[in-house]
Amino acid sequence: MMQTFSIRRPAVHSPHGLVAAQNRHAAEAGAAVLSRGGNAMDAAVVAALVLSTVEPWLSGIGGGGFLVHADGRTGATETLDFNVRSAAGLDPADYPLADAQAGNWFSWPSVVGDRNVSGYGAICVPGAIAGLAAALERHGSISWEEALQPAIEHAERGLEIDWFAALCIAIEAPGLARDPVLSAILLDDGHGPKAGADTRRFKPMTLKAGLLRRLAKAGARDFYEGESAALIAADLEAGGSPLRAGDLAAYEVVWAPALTGRYRDFDIAAIPGLSGGPTFFDAAQRLVDGPLSRETPPAQTALLYATAIREAYEKRLTTLGHAATPQAGCTSHVSVVDRTGTMVSLTNTLLSRFGAKVALPRTGIIMNNGMMWFDPRPGQPNAIAAGKKPLANMCPLVLSKAGRPVLSIGAAGGRTIFPTLLQLISGMADFGLSLEEVFHRPRLDASTPRIKIDARAEANVAATVAGAFPIEIVEDTLYPVNFSIPSAVMAAEGGFVGMAHPTSPWAAVVAAAA
Template identity: 80%
Template sequence: MQTFSIRRPAVCSPHGLVAAQNRHAAEAGAAVLARGGNAMDAAIVTALVLSIVEPWLSGVGGGGFLIHADGRTGALDTLDFNVRSPRGLKPADYPLTDAGSGNWFAWPAVVGERNVAGYSAICVPGAIAGFAAALERYGTISWSEALQPAIEHAERGLEIDWYAALCIAVEVAGLSRDPAISALLLDNGQPPKAGADTRRFKPMTAKAALLKRLAKAGARDFYEGEAAQLIAGDLEAGGSAIRTDDLASYQAMWSPALTGRYRDLDIAAIPGLSGGPTFFDAARRVEARGLEQASSQADAALTYATAIREAYAVRLNSMGHAATPQAGCTSHVSVVDRDGNMVSLTNTLLSRFGSRVALPRAGIIMNNGMMWFDPRPGQPNSMAPGVKPLANMCPLVLSRGGKPWLAIGAAGGRTIFPTLLQMISGIADFGLSLEDVFHRPRIDASTPRIKVDARAEPDVAARIAGAFPVEIVEDTLYPVNFSVPSAVMRAEDGGFLGMAHPTSPWAAVAAASA
C-alpha cells in the first residue's frame, strides 16, 4: 500500500466561513456571506448545491436536521426535517429472511432488501420543507434566490472527475437496476470515466426544471402543487406506497434544543430521534471516567470505546435502530457569519445514492429511509405507517459564555456521534486545537469489532483488545471506516476558524470575502 501524510490547515477569516464536503458548495455559500447574507442563507444555499455536486450523499430527496445559534444572544433553535414513512405502509410487505435471528449489531435482513433499495425503501422526503422553513424563520434572502446556484449547477451537471467516477463505480451494480438513475449517472450501463483532457459533466436537466418550478411556485409546490403531482406519480408508478396526501401533510418541525454540558462547554443537539441523546449519554460516561490532559492515548481510546459501546447498547435496545450492512452516507455543513451566527446542518439520503432510484420525470435521487426502521415487529423503532425513524445525524453547536463557539457535525452513519465525542473530548480534555483534533487518529466502536486507525499509537489497539475485539484499519476514501466531519469555530482573536475532513478530496472551507 502506498501511504501519504496529509495535513490540511485551518482556514481563518473575520468575515465568515462555510465548511462542507464539496468546495463548489462551500464556495456558493461563502459567496452568499460575501453579499451580506447570514449563516442560514449560506447554509441552505450550500446544502442545495451539495444535492447536485455530491448526489451520492445528500439531496432534496432526503431529510435532515439543523441547529441555529444567534451570535448576539446565544439563543438556540432546532429544525427536524427528517424523512417519514408513508401512511399506507404495510409492515407485512417487508418479511424477514430469518425472523429468529438478529441483535443490535446485525438484525435480520428483509426479503429482497425491500427496506434498503428500490421504491419500497423510499420515505417521504423533508429536505425542501426544511430548507424553506429555515430561510423563512432566519434567512434574509428569498427562496428563489437560494435556489439559483443549485439550478446553475444542475444545468451544467455533475462533474465527472476521478473521485466522482470512483463513487459511482463502487455502486454501479445497484445503480444499473434503475433505468432513470442509470441514465442519469452511467455511460450505457457502465461507470463513467473521468475526462482525460477536458472536464466532463452529467447534466441534471429534469432536476433543474423541478428546481426552476419550485423557485417560481414556492417550496410547498413540492408537497401540494404540480411538482407534488409529478413526484407522487413517479413514486406510485415505481411501486412506492407514497401518495399525494403523504406529501401534502409533511411539515418540518421546530423544537427547543436538547442541551447538556461537557466540562466548560454548553452543547446543543437535536432532541428526539437523532444521535443527540446518545451523544450526551456517551459524553456523561466519558466525563465520569475522569480523562485529563495527562491521560495516555491508550487510556483515552479505551474510555471512548467503553462509553460508546455502552451508549449504543442503550440506544439500539431502547430507542431502536435499523442496523444493516449498508454504510450511512450523509453531508454536513457548518457555517458562521460575520456576526457570529452559526448553523450546523446535516442532510442525508441515508445509504450511498439512497434507494438507488431517481424519479424519471422529477429527476431527483430518493432516500432509502425505510432502512432506519427496525425490521422486526414489536420493537421501539419498528416499521409503522406515517412515522419518522431513529436517525444517526447529530449536528451540534457548542457555546461558551452564552455565545456560540463551535458548530460541528459529520457524515458517516453510525460513526457520527462517536467521532464528535472524540473530537470534543480532544478539545476539552486534552487542549487540542481545532486543526489538531481533525488530524487526531480515531476509533469506531459502533461495529462488532472496534476499528482502530492504523496511525494511532501502538499501545492503543493493545489496550482496547483487552476488553473488546479489535480491527486495525486505514482511514481510506473507500471503504469509509471513519466519519467525515466539518466545523467552524470562534477564534480567540475575534475572527473565525474552519476545518474540513483532511483526507476527503472534495471537502473544503470557503471564506467570505470582505
C-alpha cells in the same frame, strides 16, 4: 496495501465568516452568499442545495435532515427536524425478515429482497425542501428563489466528473444500473463514467434543473401539494411505493428547543428526539463520570472512548425509537458562521449512497432509503411502522461558552457520526488541542461489532482496546469509509477558524470576502 503517505489540511481563518462543507462548490456558494451580506442560515441553505446537485450520492432534495441555529448576538438556540417519514398506508408485513435469525441490538437481520434498503419500497417522504425553505423563512435574509439559483446553475451545467466522482459512481454502478432513470443520469451505457486526464462535465441534470426552476417560481410547498407533488406522487405509485399524494401534502417540519447538555466548559445544543443527540450526551456523560483527564495516556483514552461509545450504542439501539417514549418524532454536513458569530450546523442525507438507488422519471430526484433506519424486527422501539420518523444517526451540534456560540460541528457517516464528534470535542475540551490538531488526530470507531482502530494510532492503542473488545486495525481510506467525515467552524482570536475532513478530496472551508 498500507498507506505510506500522510495528509495534512491546514485550518482556514477569516474575520468575516466561513462555510465548511464536503464539497468545494457548496462551500464556495455558501461563502459567496456571506460575501454579499447574507447570514449564516442563507449560506447553509444555499450550500445544502448545491450539495444535492454536485455530490448526489450523499444528500439531496429527495432526503431529509436536521439543523441547529445559534444566534451570535443573543446566544439563543433552536432546532429544525426535517427528517423523512414513512407512508401513512405502509404495511409492516410487506417487510418480512429474510430468515429466522432474530438479530440483536447491534446487527439487524435483513428483509426479503432488501426491500427496506433499495427500490421504491425503501422510500420515505423527503423533508429536505420543506426544511430548507422553512429555515430560510425563519432565520434567513434572502428569497427562496435566490437560494435555489446556484443549485440550478450546477444542475444545468452537469455533474463534474473527476477521479473521485468516477470512483463514487463506479462503486455503486451495478445497483444504479438497475434503475433506468438513475442509469441515464449517471452512467455511460450502464457503466461508471471514466474520468479523463482533465476534469470534464458530465451530462446536464435536465430533469432536476427543471424541477428546481419550478420550485423557485411556485414555492417550496409545490413539492408537497402542487404540480411538482403530482408528478412525484404519480412516479412513486407507478414504481410500487406505498407513498401517496396525501403523504406529501401532510408533511410538516418541526421547530423545537434544542436538547441541551454540558461537556467540561462547553454548553452543547443538539437535536432532541429521534437523532444522534441523546446518544451523544449519553456517551459524553460516561466520559465525564470516568477517569478521563489531560494526563490520561492515549491507549487508555482510546479504551475509555470505545467503552463509552459501545455502552451508549447498546442503550440507543434497545430503547430509542418512535415507540419507545412519547417524544416527537452516507450524508452531508455543512457548518457555517457569519460575521456576527451566528452559527448553523446542518446535516442532510439520503441515508445510503444514492439512497434507494431510484430516480423519479419525471423529476430526476434521487430518493432516500429511509426505511433502512427502522429496525426490521417487529415489536422493537424503532420497528417499521406507518406514518413514523425513524431513529436517525445525524447529530449536528453547536457548542457555546458564556452564552455565545463558539463551535458549529457535525459529520457524515451513518452510525460513525456521534463517535467521531465525541472524540473531536473531547480532544479540544480534555486535551487542549486546536481545531486543526484534533481533525488530524487518529480516531477509533465503536459503531460496528469490531472496534476499528486507525492504523496511525499509537502502537499500544490497539493492544489496550483489544483487551476489552474485538478490534480491527484499518486505514482512513476514501473507500471503504471507516470513519465519518466531519466539518466545523469555530470562534477564534481575531475572527473564526474552520476545518474540513483532511482525507476527503472534495471537502473545503471557504472564507467570506470582506
